[in-house]
Every structure is written in structure tokens, then in C-alpha cells.
Amino acid sequence: MSRIRAVFHDPDGSRYGIPTYWWHGAPAGYATRRQLRAAGLRPAGQPVAAQILWRGVGGIRAAYLYRVDLARPKRTATPAQLRAVRAALTARKTCPTCRTVQPYCIPRSLGECVDCAPGGPR
Template sequence: MGGYRRFWDPDAERFPVPTWPWKLAPAHLKTRDQLVAMGLRPHQPITGQVMWNNKKLGVRRAYLYDVALAGPPKPRSPAQIASLQAARRKRRTCPTCGEVRAYTLSTALKECTTCADGQAVAA
């Protein structure tokens, strides 16, 4: 195992939760992103973690959750849905011409491509 021994602690003797090196965690434990990709959410406390060394960032970790305890995402309330729709609409509305575009505006341009190109038609 070499450098992997540093992070091998499935009994949580050295770390606060069971810990495994990168790619060596049990198959029934998944990260939050892996659960989301499966259409699930972790409605539970952290079950374990994987740890690894990154040359630039140092020691990294990802928390793990038991797939058997995960469930579907909680349904959104009508107010949450309305809020998300309003936020998405604002991200598509050009502040220069006021048009609601079919695409999200570039954060670099801060306006629609028509206005950024200088081709906006005077209203």
C-alpha cells in the first residue's frame, strides 16, 4: 500500500470517522456527488471519508454516505420553485436592452451577445 497506509483507518482509531485512501472505500459508501448522480440525497450523518494527497492543495478529503440510508431529494415548495424560476430569468435578462434571452448571459460580458457586439436596435 505504501503511502496509502497513512489514510487507512476503517475502524476510526486515528480519524473521527472511518477513513480510506482514494478509491479504496467500500462500494456501498458514496460521495454526495455520486449520490446526486444516482438521483439520491444523503439524509444522514457522514458515514466515512476518503483522503488523498494533492501536490498543490495538500491533504484532501471527501465525505462518504451509505447508499442504503440515502433517499430521494425532498420536494421543493411552490415558493422555492418560483424563487428558482425568478433567479434563472434574471440570469437571462440583459440589463442593457431588457430582453429575456434563451441563454444565460455571460458573466464576462454582463449583457447579451447582441448588445456586446454593439448591434442593439434602438427601441
């Protein structure tokens, strides 16, 4: 084991407070939030079970790990939530000046569609 890896090897948590492993050194049964999401799971309110530390750009980086056996399936959006998201996206695409629904989100810097904005094509 290299010295860099040995610095971050603390499986009992005596040095860092929680079990700590090096990059690609965590045992099976732990996953990050992204790994859980890719598997269709969520942490479900469980505390951080372990961490991975490595040297990266800007210093020491950390990734928190959760136990896979305590994770629960992701919740699906209700039809009302999906309607609300659809309505919000439609509002972002509707020009307040000409009231047309554009195929893109209206830039907040302009406040209106590119056709209605000053200096736009007319």
C-alpha cells in the same frame, strides 16, 4: 499494500477519528455526495460515516462518505419553486435599458445587454 495506502488505512478510526480508507479502498455501502446524487439519493442529515484520504495537488485531500442505507430519495422541486427559478432566470436575461429578453444572461459587468452597452453594436 503500498506504504502510501497503508498511511490512510484506518478502518476503526483510531488514528483519524472516523474510519478512513485510501483511494478506491472504501467498502461497499458508503458513497460520496456526488455518488448519492447520481443514484437519486441525498444524505438526509446523517453525519459523515467515513472518509477517503489521498495525496493530491496541494497536499492531502479528503472525500467524505455517507452510508447508503441511511440515505433518502432526493426531494423534487414544487411547481412554485420551479416558477420562481424561471422568473429569476428571465429577470437575469432582461435588459434594464431596452426591456428586451435576451437569449443570454446580461453580464453584470455591463449592467445591460451587449447592444445597449457603450461600444456595442448599434
